Amino acid sequence: MNKECCCENEKIEKLNKVIEEYINVEGALIPVLHEAQEIFGYLPMAVQKQIADGLNISLAEVYGVVTFYSAFTIYPKGQYQINVCLGTACYVKGANDILDQFKKILKVEVGQNTEDHKFSLNACRCVGACGLAPVVTVNEDVYGKLVADDVKGILEKYKD
Amino acid sequence: MSKVNITIDGIKMQVPSDYSVLEAAKEMGVDIPTLCYLKGINEIGACRMCLVEIKQARGLQASCVYPVSEGLDIITNSEAIRKARKATLELILSNHDRSCLTCDRNNSCELQAISDKLNIRELKYEGEKTSYLLDDISHSIVRDNNKCILCRRCISMCKNIQTVGVIDATERGFHSNISSPFDLSLGEVPCISCGQCINVCPVGALREKDDTAHVWEAINDKTKHVVVQTAPAVRVAIGEEFGFPIGTGCTKNMVGALRRLGFDKVFDTDTAADLTIMEEGTELLQRIQNGGKLPLITSCSPGWITFCEYNFPDFLENLSTCKSPQQMFGAILKSYYAKKAGIDPKDMVVVSIMPCTAKKSECKRHEMGLDGIADVDYVLTTRELAKMIKEAGIDFKNVSSEHYDDPMGDASGAGVIFGATGGVMEAAIRTVYEIVTGDALEDLNVTAVRGIEGIKEAEVVIGDLVLKAAVASGTGNARKLMEMVQSGEKEYHFIEIMACPGGCVNGGGQPIQPSSVRSKIDLRAERAKAIYSEDMRLSLRKSHENETVKKMYAEFLGEPCGHMSHELLHTHYTAKEKYPMK
Missing domain, CATH: 3.30.70.20 (Alpha-Beta Plaits)
Structure with missing residues (x-):
C-alpha cells in the first residue's frame, strides 16, 4: 500500500513537471494529455483536475478534449492491450468472428477491461499487415492468419 | 472606421470594414437566418444556417464569420442556398x-x-x-x-x-x-x-427549475398567509412577456396582477434594499473607521457569492456580511411583520419574484433562516410569474394599476436602482455621504457608476475621505477586477459586484429575447433606463429617509449592524472546493 502511494506521488510530481514545461505554450493541452496518459496509463478525474488547474483552463474543457479524441481514455487500461484489426482486409477474412470470440471468452465489450485488469479489448483500423489478415496484436506481439479457435490459445500465453 | 464597397444581391453598398457579411446584409434589410449566432457572444459559424454565396470564394460560406472586404460580391438567395439551409435544418430537426x-x-x-x-x-x-x-x-x-x-x-x-x-x-x-x-x-x-x-x-x-406548482399550492392553502415580494428589475422587464416594448416600467400592472393571483400581501423588495443600504453603509463606515477588512464587497448577488466562494476564497472576509435584500426581507417578514400582523411565521409563506435563477439556490442555503424556518420559501423568476399570470387568464395590459401593500411596500428610488449595475454603489453613496457629512448631496445622480461597461471606477469626496469605489458586472469582469485587487494593482474601499452582465436587469430569470432582437437592442441599457426613470419619478430617493425602514429600527431592530440585525440580517460564507474528490 505504502509503495503504491509513493509511486502515485511520483507520478503526480512527474505530471507537474510536464505541466511546468508547457505552461506558456499555446495549444499545450493535447501534448500534456498525451504525456499524462503515458505516466498514469489513463486520465481519471484527479489527473484531469491537475492538468486543468496547472494550465489554468476549465475542467470542462479538458474533459471535452479527452472525450473527443479516441486516443485518450478515462478508464484504466488492462496489462495487455488486445487490438483486433477491423480494417478491410481483416474484416473480409473474418475478423468479426475473432472479435466475438474474444468478447465471449473475456466477457467484455469493445473498449472495456476484464475485471482483473489483465486485458483490454479494442477494435482498431488497419495495422498495415494485410498480408497476415486477419490480424490481432497483444501489446507488441502480432498474430496473423487467425481463425476464431486460435483465440483461446493466444490468451493462454498471457495467463501469468 | 474605414469603409469598403461590396455588392449584396446585385445592390452596391458601402459598409464599415470590420463588418461581417451577415451584419452588412442586415443593414441592407436582408434577413439571413441564423441559429448559433449571438452578437458579441457566439460568432463561430457552427450551425451553417447563414450560408451565402460569395463570388470570390468557393462553395457556400457562413456569413456570420465571413469578413467583408473591398469588392466582395455576395448572393444571399439562390436555389442552392435555400436547399443547403433547408437540408441542414432538417438534419438538426431529425x-x-x-x-x-x-x-x-x-x-x-x-x-x-x-x-x-x-x-x-x-x-x-x-x-x-x-x-x-x-x-x-x-x-x-x-x-x-x-x-x-x-x-x-x-x-x-x-x-x-x-x-x-x-x-x-x-x-x-x-x-x-x-x-x-x-x-x-x-x-x-x-x-x-x-x-x-x-x-x-x-x-x-x-x-x-419550475417552482410555480409550489406557489399555486401555497396560494390555494387557506391556512397559509402568502406574502410576495418583487425585486426592482422585475418591474422593468415583465412587460416584455405581454407585448410591452423593451424597457417599459410596469410596476403598477404587476402589483395588480399579483393581487389577482391571490397573494395575501404584495410587498416591494426595494424596501429591503433600503434596509440593506442602512446595514451595508454602516458596515462600510465601521470598517473604514475601525481599520476593518477593505475593500468591502457587496453581497446582494448570490451568483457572485458562489463565484467568490469557489474562485476567490481569500476574499470571503471582504464580502459584506449583509444578506441579500430578498433574504433580509424574508427574515423581517417572518419576524417583525409576523409579530405586527399577529401571524405565526410557521403559517407564513414568503414568495420572491426575482430576475434571477441563483436566488432559487440562495434561499435553500441553510444559513438563510432562523430556527429551522427559511427566510424565503419559494423564488419565482420573472418568466415564471408571467406564466402564472397567463395561466390565470389575467389581462396584464389592462389589469388595474395598484400600489404595494403597507406597511412594507414603501421604498426609495435608491432601492429601485439596485436592479442595474452600479445601483447599489449609487444608493450607498447617497446615504453614506449624508450620514458622514450631515449635508444633503447636491446631485443624487452618481453618473460615474452608471452605464453598461463591465468595470467602472469612481472617486467620491465624502468629508475628509476620498472614497475609492469600483463596480463590476458579469463574473468575467468581476474576475478581472478581483485579480487587479489581488495583485495590488488597484486599491478600493468599496466594490459592487453583480454576477450578470449589466446587473439584475439582465438576470438569468428575465424574459428571453431572441438573437435577432439582441443584435439590435442592448437589453441591459434599455431596461436600466426604465430603472433610472422610476428612480427619478419618486420623491423619496434616499434609503435613510425611508420611513418604513426608520420605523423598523425604532420598533424592532435597534440600530444598523446591532445585535438584532446580526441575528436576522447578516450571514457568513464558506470556501468551496471545485470538483471535490469523493
Whole structure:
C-alpha cells in the first residue's frame, strides 16, 4: 500500500513537471494529455483536475478534449492491450468472428477491461499487415492468419 | 472606421470594414437566418444556417464569420442556398425532441421560428436519435439535452463571458453533447446558477427549475398567509412577456396582477434594499473607521457569492456580511411583520419574484433562516410569474394599476436602482455621504457608476475621505477586477459586484429575447433606463429617509449592524472546493 502511494506521488510530481514545461505554450493541452496518459496509463478525474488547474483552463474543457479524441481514455487500461484489426482486409477474412470470440471468452465489450485488469479489448483500423489478415496484436506481439479457435490459445500465453 | 464597397444581391453598398457579411446584409434589410449566432457572444459559424454565396470564394460560406472586404460580391438567395439551409435544418430537426406543445420555449423558440420561416412542412430524415437523461438536480437550472441543438451559445456565455466554465462540448460526432465534466449534474459542479446560459439558449435545452406548482399550492392553502415580494428589475422587464416594448416600467400592472393571483400581501423588495443600504453603509463606515477588512464587497448577488466562494476564497472576509435584500426581507417578514400582523411565521409563506435563477439556490442555503424556518420559501423568476399570470387568464395590459401593500411596500428610488449595475454603489453613496457629512448631496445622480461597461471606477469626496469605489458586472469582469485587487494593482474601499452582465436587469430569470432582437437592442441599457426613470419619478430617493425602514429600527431592530440585525440580517460564507474528490 505504502509503495503504491509513493509511486502515485511520483507520478503526480512527474505530471507537474510536464505541466511546468508547457505552461506558456499555446495549444499545450493535447501534448500534456498525451504525456499524462503515458505516466498514469489513463486520465481519471484527479489527473484531469491537475492538468486543468496547472494550465489554468476549465475542467470542462479538458474533459471535452479527452472525450473527443479516441486516443485518450478515462478508464484504466488492462496489462495487455488486445487490438483486433477491423480494417478491410481483416474484416473480409473474418475478423468479426475473432472479435466475438474474444468478447465471449473475456466477457467484455469493445473498449472495456476484464475485471482483473489483465486485458483490454479494442477494435482498431488497419495495422498495415494485410498480408497476415486477419490480424490481432497483444501489446507488441502480432498474430496473423487467425481463425476464431486460435483465440483461446493466444490468451493462454498471457495467463501469468 | 474605414469603409469598403461590396455588392449584396446585385445592390452596391458601402459598409464599415470590420463588418461581417451577415451584419452588412442586415443593414441592407436582408434577413439571413441564423441559429448559433449571438452578437458579441457566439460568432463561430457552427450551425451553417447563414450560408451565402460569395463570388470570390468557393462553395457556400457562413456569413456570420465571413469578413467583408473591398469588392466582395455576395448572393444571399439562390436555389442552392435555400436547399443547403433547408437540408441542414432538417438534419438538426431529425435529432431534436420535437415536443413543442409542452416545451417551456413553445412560441419563444428560435428553432421553431426558423423552421416556420424556412417553410419546413415535412421531415424527410427519420434517423437514429440520441437520448439523454434530464438533469434537474440543481435548485436553479434544468438541462434537457434532448432539446439541445449544439449551437454552443451556452458554452460561450459560461466559459468566455462569465469565466465559470462548467459546461463544454464533449464526445464527438453523433454523440457530441454539451455537458459538465464526467457527466456531473449542474448541481454538482462549480456552477454559480446565474442562468445566463438559459437566456442565450435558442431552444428549450436550458430552463429554470419550475417552482410555480409550489406557489399555486401555497396560494390555494387557506391556512397559509402568502406574502410576495418583487425585486426592482422585475418591474422593468415583465412587460416584455405581454407585448410591452423593451424597457417599459410596469410596476403598477404587476402589483395588480399579483393581487389577482391571490397573494395575501404584495410587498416591494426595494424596501429591503433600503434596509440593506442602512446595514451595508454602516458596515462600510465601521470598517473604514475601525481599520476593518477593505475593500468591502457587496453581497446582494448570490451568483457572485458562489463565484467568490469557489474562485476567490481569500476574499470571503471582504464580502459584506449583509444578506441579500430578498433574504433580509424574508427574515423581517417572518419576524417583525409576523409579530405586527399577529401571524405565526410557521403559517407564513414568503414568495420572491426575482430576475434571477441563483436566488432559487440562495434561499435553500441553510444559513438563510432562523430556527429551522427559511427566510424565503419559494423564488419565482420573472418568466415564471408571467406564466402564472397567463395561466390565470389575467389581462396584464389592462389589469388595474395598484400600489404595494403597507406597511412594507414603501421604498426609495435608491432601492429601485439596485436592479442595474452600479445601483447599489449609487444608493450607498447617497446615504453614506449624508450620514458622514450631515449635508444633503447636491446631485443624487452618481453618473460615474452608471452605464453598461463591465468595470467602472469612481472617486467620491465624502468629508475628509476620498472614497475609492469600483463596480463590476458579469463574473468575467468581476474576475478581472478581483485579480487587479489581488495583485495590488488597484486599491478600493468599496466594490459592487453583480454576477450578470449589466446587473439584475439582465438576470438569468428575465424574459428571453431572441438573437435577432439582441443584435439590435442592448437589453441591459434599455431596461436600466426604465430603472433610472422610476428612480427619478419618486420623491423619496434616499434609503435613510425611508420611513418604513426608520420605523423598523425604532420598533424592532435597534440600530444598523446591532445585535438584532446580526441575528436576522447578516450571514457568513464558506470556501468551496471545485470538483471535490469523493
